[in-house]
Amino acid sequence: MSSPSIQWYPGHIAKAERSLKEQLKRVDVVLEVRDARIPLATHHPEVDGWIGEKARVLVLNRVDMISPEARQAWQTWFKENGQAAYFTNAKQGKGVQNLLRAAQDAGKAMNDRRKKRGMKPRPVRAVVIGFPNVGKSALINRLLKRKVVASERRAGVTRQLRWVRISNEIELLDAPGIIPLKLNDQSAALKLAICDDIGNAAYDTQRVAAAFVDLLLGLDQVERADGGYGDAIAARYSLTLVSDAGEPYTGESILANLSARHNNDLERAAHQLLNDFRKGILGNLILELPPMESSVVMSSTSHG
Ligand SMILES: Nc1nc2c(ncn2[C@@H]2O[C@H](COP(=O)(O)OP(=O)(O)OP(=O)(O)O)[C@@H](O)[C@H]2O)c(=O)[nH]1
Ligand SMILES: [Mg+2]
Structure with missing residues (x-):
């Protein structure tokens, strides 16, 4: 995409x-x-x-x-x-x-x-x-x-x-918030959008919501302390993360599944996902881990 x-x-x-x-x-x-x-x-x-x-x-x-x-x-x-x-x-x-x-x-x-x-x-x-x-x-x-x-x-x-x-x-x-004239790092720009740190006219809510879920599922691949992020999504919305055939869902398909509860209104589902995250309803999910050498620290402070 x-x-x-x-x-x-x-x-x-x-x-x-x-x-x-x-x-x-x-x-x-x-x-x-x-x-x-x-x-x-x-x-x-x-x-x-x-x-x-x-x-x-x-x-x-x-x-x-x-x-x-x-x-x-x-x-x-x-x-x-x-x-x-x-x-x-x-x-x-x-x-x-x-x-x-x-x-x-x-x-x-x-x-x-x-x-x-x-x-x-x-x-x-x-x-x-x-x-x-x-x-x-x-x-x-x-x-x-x-x-x-x-x-x-x-x-x-x-x-x-x-x-x-x-x-x-x-x-x-x-002082007013300041931001670089050009957001060269688009993965960082996406995180700014997810966290509501830039105006919502700057992005497509559905794309950002789907990318947010993909980001969380991606973070689940990394060894970390605070539980499965995918699980937080699955539990909050009573969704499964894999299809009946065992295929993992993507952010886009998870968003589509969620929208089924809102008359297939993808925009509404996207807003719900992002708002729930921004209000902390999905739990304390960080979107960035300290660069490599410290992921060791994360797991060593794990409470399991
Ligand atoms: N949960 C939580 N919310 C916070 C915290 N700090 C600020 N907020 C909320 O975040 C929102 C933004 O806060 P502002 O103080 O307007 O942020 P700002 O950096 O001055 O924003 P600009 O003036 O737009 O650059 C407000 O709704 C605050 O209540 C925090 O530590 N925790
Ligand atoms: Mg301010």
């Missing part, structure tokens, strides 16, 4: 990227927020260049949507790669105080320098950057314990950069 390429780059993002680069000059610390279900697909290739010599804090948000084993595996993998990952649930506020402390600590060097020059300390200035819909604004609201910036279940909610004073120690800049 050849699918049209998934591309999404709404006008406000180009503008936001320019203002963001401008604002970065004033920033001491960059909080790079990624989606814990797809930590690699939500890494912006240009972020390293933008951050430059500034202090960086890596945040893997939506930790409530992945299993403890997956969290451990990613933590280990990032550590092996020289990065401490802070896991947060910006919806409930889990992990956000640790993150705040890390951001303040990372900005300390700035005030030390000021002190040496006889200047008064000022609040650390930090920015949250990351792909759309990963939970940047939700993090800011949680840190302030009230809703100061818009945070909604769709990509592209924040349109303008906005400074928010969290305390006398720290100010945070909420």
Whole structure:
């Protein structure tokens, strides 16, 4: 099946990227927020260049949507790669105080320098950057314990950069989600679509839903800790994964089987599948495993 390429780059993002680069000059610390279900697909290739010599804090948000084993595996993998990952649930506020402390600590060097020059300390200035819909604004609201910036279940909610004073120690800049102009890696683009991290005008829901099932069935081939993904689908929808003749079904045929319950409405079945995943109804399914060397870690932390 050849699918049209998934591309999404709404006008406000180009503008936001320019203002963001401008604002970065004033920033001491960059909080790079990624989606814990797809930590690699939500890494912006240009972020390293933008951050430059500034202090960086890596945040893997939506930790409530992945299993403890997956969290451990990613933590280990990032550590092996020289990065401490802070896991947060910006919806409930889990992990956000640790993150705040890390951001303040990372900005300390700035005030030390000021002190040496006889200047008064000022609040650390930090920015949250990351792909759309990963939970940047939700993090800011949680840190302030009230809703100061818009945070909604769709990509592209924040349109303008906005400074928010969290305390006398720290100010945070909420920025619109940024995404590369061209999504060259289409398997990553597919994951962004599945996770609702790009606008739904960018893709065909039925194709993405079928590809989502194929992706899960593919992940089942890999040794992992958190149970069969295919089984999660089969159990949730009382479906079988193989035909009577013993042939394994594909994502497309599973979607067709599911649509039989909706008057053969494939679009509705596709929406149901994706929505169930996005709401966590299918369980804590990660769509990305740490690259090879750490799959060992996954199975060794298995609870069987
Ligand atoms: N389950 C869960 N939901 C979250 C979490 N963080 C954010 N959300 C939800 O995800 C949706 C998107 O959050 P936003 O804060 O708007 O995301 P954003 O990164 O600011 O998005 P843009 O402004 O569009 O770039 C909202 O419905 C949040 O409630 C989390 O850790 N867990
Ligand atoms: Mg936002």
